[in-house]
Amino acid sequence: MGTAFTDESKRLFLGRFLLPEEIEPWIRAQSLGSLPAIYGVTHHTWAPTPATWKGRSSLDGIFRYYRENLGWPAGVGPHFFVAPRERGGPWGVWVGTHPRHDGIHVSGWNSRSIGMEYVWNGDLAPFTPEMLRIGTLVWQAIERKIGLPIRISYTRGSPGHFMHRDKSPKSCPGNRNDRAAIIDAYRASTQTQIPDFLEDLMAQLTDEERDQLLADIHNTALASMEQTELQKRTVKSGQALSYRVNALLAGVLSLVEEEGELPEVVRAELAKATEAGFTVPGSA
Ligand SMILES: [Zn+2]
Numbered sequence: 001m002g003t004a005f006t007d008e009s010k011r012l013f014l015g016r017f018l019l020p021e022e023i024e025p026w027i028r029a030q031s032l033g034s035l036p037a038i039y040g041v042t043h044h045t046w047a048p049t050p051a052t053w054k055g056r057s058s059l060d061g062i063f064r065y066y067r068e069n070l071g072w073p074a075g076v077g078p079h080f081f082v083a084p085r086e087r088g089g090p091w092g093v094w095v096g097t098h099p100r101h102d103g104i105h106v107s108g109w110n111s112r113s114i115g116m117e118y119v120w121n122g123d124l125a126p127f128t129p130e131m132l133r134i135g136t137l138v139w140q141a142i143e144r145k146i147g148l149p150i151r152i153s154y155t156r157g158s159p160g161h162f163m164h165r166d167k168s169p170k171s172c173p174g175n176r177n178d179r180a181a182i183i184d185a186y187r188a189s190t191q192t193q194i195p196d197f198l199e200d201l202m203a204q205l206t207d208e209e210r211d212q213l214l215a216d217i218h219n220t221a222l223a224s225m226e227q228t229e230l231q232k233r234t235v236k237s238g239q240a241l242s243y244r245v246n247a248l249l250a251g252v253l254s255l256v257e258e259e260g261e262l263p264e265v266v267r268a269e270l271a272k273a274t275e276a277g278f279t280v281p282g283s284a
Contacts (some may be wrong), residue, residue, distance in 0.1 A: 012279045017095075020091075024141040039114065042182055043120045044123075055085055055086040063075065080117065080138055125176050
């Protein structure tokens with residue numbers, strides 16, 4: 001029956017295969033650190049493909065290539081590979097770099113982002129629904145584990161989920177993969193944990209305002225993750241929605257600061273946030 005998993009986060013590289021039903025229990029058993037990754041980045045391998053995938057030896061070969069040809073540190077690469085167990089075998093996910101540790105998979109965005117590779121050539125055909133289902137199980141389990149959503153991103157350059165090509169002049173995860181279809185698949189299946197007041201606020205902004213806000217939130221989130229002990233304590237004590245919401249609110253505030261005046265809609269939403277017990281950065 002169910003396998004009992006243990007925390008393997010002290011290891012950088014795992015090379016372990018999980019069947020779909022093992023994904024949630026495995027992630028539940030892992031420590032993801034006090035500042036868990038908050039971005040999800042989708043990739044395709046281009047090669048190997050399911051037809052040439054041999055399981056662990058293929059995964060090892062990929063990491064050997066990173067180390068020997070690209071000069072990356074041993075065991076550091078993408079975190080998850082949606083792939084068959086072996087050629088023709090059942091599909092699941094291979095764990096490469098443990099998700100507690102920053103990997104290498106997208107230049108400039110490796111800090112606190114989870115890299116998910118699909119063993120597939122997305123320039124020839126889009127991911128299958130089954131592949132996306134397995135990828136989504138991973139995101140879902142991570143969200144449950146850390147109690148935060150990875151999902152506020154529907155435009156280029158915004159945080160949350162993004163495609164490698166959003167940040168790099170590559171086709172990855174492939175020309176045949178429509179970013180909206182992938183994001184929608186993730187969105188439909190992952191949890192909606194963003195508090196209502198933020199959803200309400202987002203809904204009232206124009207597309208441009210929302211893009212600006214999301215870009216701002218991203219920068220603020222990165223800055224706050226790097227600097228504030230307060231955020232770390234918040235995460236540790238499991239209060240409010242922790243640093244993610246604080247970062248969102250800080251993003252709202254910095255946007256407002258730039259424009260000089262607090263729009264009525266923002267003021268109302270912040271009041272609701274404060275009422276709901278969320279810490280509004282800078283207002284202490
Ligand atoms: Zn990529």
